[in-house]
Amino acid sequence: EVQLVQSGAEVKKPGESLRISCKGSGYSFTTYWIGWVRQMPGKGLEWMGIIYPGNSDTTYSPSLQGQVTISADKSISTAYLQWSSLKASDTAMYYCARPIFSDYSTYGGAFEIWGQGTMVTVSS
Amino acid sequence: DIQMTQSPSTLSASVGDRVTITCRASQSISSWLAWYQQKPGKAPKLLIYDASSLESGVPSRFSGSGSGTEFTLTISSLQPDDFATYYCQQYNTYSGTFGQGTKVEIK
Numbered sequence: 001e002v003q004l005v006q007s008g009a010e011v012k013k014p015g016e017s018l019r020i021s022c023k024g025s026g027y028s029f030t031t032y033w034i035g036w037v038r039q040m041p042g043k044g045l046e047w048m049g050i051i052y053p054g055n056s057d058t059t060y061s062p063s064l065q066g067q068v069t070i071s072a073d074k075s076i077s078t079a080y081l082q083w084s085s086l087k088a089s090d091t092a093m094y095y096c097a098r099p100i101f102s103d104y105s106t107y108g109g110a111f112e113i114w115g116q117g118t119m120v121t122v123s124s
Numbered sequence: 125d126i127q128m129t130q131s132p133s134t135l136s137a138s139v140g141d142r143v144t145i146t147c148r149a150s151q152s153i154s155s156w157l158a159w160y161q162q163k164p165g166k167a168p169k170l171l172i173y174d175a176s177s178l179e180s181g182v183p184s185r186f187s188g189s190g191s192g193t194e195f196t197l198t199i200s201s202l203q204p205d206d207f208a209t210y211y212c213q214q215y216n217t218y219s220g221t222f223g224q225g226t227k228v229e230i231k
Contacts, residue, residue, distance in 0.1 A: 035220065037168075045160075045168065045211050047220035059218050062125060095167055099215075100179075109215055110158030110173035117167055 002026040004034075004096050004115035011121045012086050019082040020118045022096030029077035030054040031102045035111060036070060036081050040092040048094075050107055051079060057104075086122045093117045126150050126214055130223035136231040143199040145226045147212035152192045156216040159188055159197045162225075163208045171210075172197065202228070 007021040022034060035050040049060040053072040060070070069082040079096055096115040099108025127150040137143050147157065155175035160168040170179045172188035175195055185200045199206055207230055212223040 037222075044225040045162075045213075045222040047213070047222060050220070061219055097167075100170070100173055107215060107218065107220070109156070110170055110213065111160075111168070111220075112170050112173075112179065114167035114169075 002098075002113050004098060004113055006094075006096060006115040006118045009119040009121070011123070013124055014085075014087055014122055016086050016122075017082070017084050018086055018120065019080050020094060020120065022079045022081075022115050024077045024079070024098065027098075028102070030074050031104075032098050033104075033108045034072065034079040035097050035099070035107075036068075036079075037095045037097055037111070038092045039095070039117075048081070052104060053077075053079065054104070059107075086120075088122050088124075090120060091122050093119050125219065126153060126217055126221050128212055128214055128221050128223040130210075130212055130226050132226060133224065134227045134229060136229045137202050138231045139202055139204060141202045141231075143202050143206075143228060145197045145210055145212075145228075147190075147195045147197070147223050149193045149195075149214055149216075153214045153216035155191045156214055157188075157190070157195050158213045158215065159186075160211045160213065161206075161208045162211065168211065199228075 036048040038046045051058045053074045072079040097111035098113040100112035101108045157175045159172040162168040176188045209227045
């Protein structure tokens with residue numbers, strides 16, 4: 001079964017660092033892009049960025065460039081989303097997602113496989 | 125950045141109704157558009173990709189159409205399980221902008 005399993009919920013204070021994870025299984029992890037999507041409480045979906053684990057090629061949303069770091073460790077089929085200094089406005093549900101196609105040149109299209117989500121709460 | 129605008133934001137409908145949701149792109153995205161369904165507390169679920177291709181396992185009452193800048197998602201006969209929020213997403217450029225969502229409520 002193809003699946004993405006994300007790390008558990010986190011509660012952090014402003015200024016703290018954090019890395020959440022997304023482990024892929026049941027498919028060739030290195031040949032599909034993995035994207036990250038943010039959903040703030042009561043709000044819509046926001047595309048954050050995407051990484052190709054095969055060569056770590058990464059693209060970020062212009063609005064989030066520099067705010068987060070996306071990485072991947074292909075040896076353990078895991079992608080990461082990382083913050084160096086959290087803000088209260090980072091409070092959100094974060095999803096990882098895999099596109100429907102294994103196509104490096106086009107990001108692979110629509111997101112077919114989704115992780116269960118990781119809730120990040122940042123509060124003093 | 126390409127902007128995606130969905131309408132309406134909220135839609136009240138009854139079981140059995142035909143429902144149409146529209147998504148407009150700020151510039152042409154060819155057919156690089158997807159539709160998702162999201163229920164409270166759950167991850168989004170892919171319904172339609174490449175504007176009109178039905179994802180495997182999705183009921184045939186869901187259909188998508190359009191190209192360029194205007195797209196529609198149609199539910200031919202609304203079922204109780206369909207009350208949810210629906211999002212469009214473009215993946216034409218090296219980003220993947222979502223629309224703001226359309227909540228389908230029980231009338």
